[in-house]
Amino acid sequence: MGPNGEQVGIVSIHDALKLAQEADLDLVEVAATARPPVCKLMDYGKFKYESAMKAREARKNQAHTIIKEIKLRPKIDPHDYETKKGHVVRFLKAGDKVKVTIMFRGREQSRPELGFRLLQRLAEDVTELGFVESQPKQDGRNMIMVIGPHKKKAEAKAEKAAARAQRGGEEPSAGEEPSAQEG
Secondary structure (H helix, E strand, O other), rough: OOHHHHHHHOOHHHHHHHHHOOOOOEEEEEEEEOOOOOOEOHHHHHHHHOOOOOOOOHHHHOOOOEEEEEEEOOOHHHHHHHHHHHHHHHHHOOOEEEEEEEEEHHHHHOHHHHHHHHHHHHHOOOOOOOEEEEEEEEOOOOEEEEEEEEOOOOHHHHHHHHHHHHHOOOOOOOOOOOOOOOE
């Protein structure tokens, strides 16, 4: 291909190098396995720079998976359980994975079924937001389960931004009271 992207046709290597030199461009082999090999006249430095910039943009836009951890005990108070469940719900809504750890101490280690039941109950309570990615398993003095969100981190961020924009657009006018749902 020529400097402006036009087809030049089959040209000898010597002529192709001469064309590249005249246009002050590089001769880059695009398809080496083709017969005859396909080459392109381009500014290779500019090409590498643009591809690096595209790669950087792609990395910037990708969502990083974060694993949040919540620690519980088998004999947890109902109110404390609700608080911890609220944290799990918040993490799942944000699109993060949650690692739930139950710590056993002393004689509690002889009753792992208590921890298993607690993890099952938590999984049932958050089924609409997430799913059990790894089933509960005993790991020494701890029992661990991982819950993954149904929606991706990027989707959760977009949804949150849309909700914020919608709230920003619904400012009460001078004579109106703000609604009880806001804030």
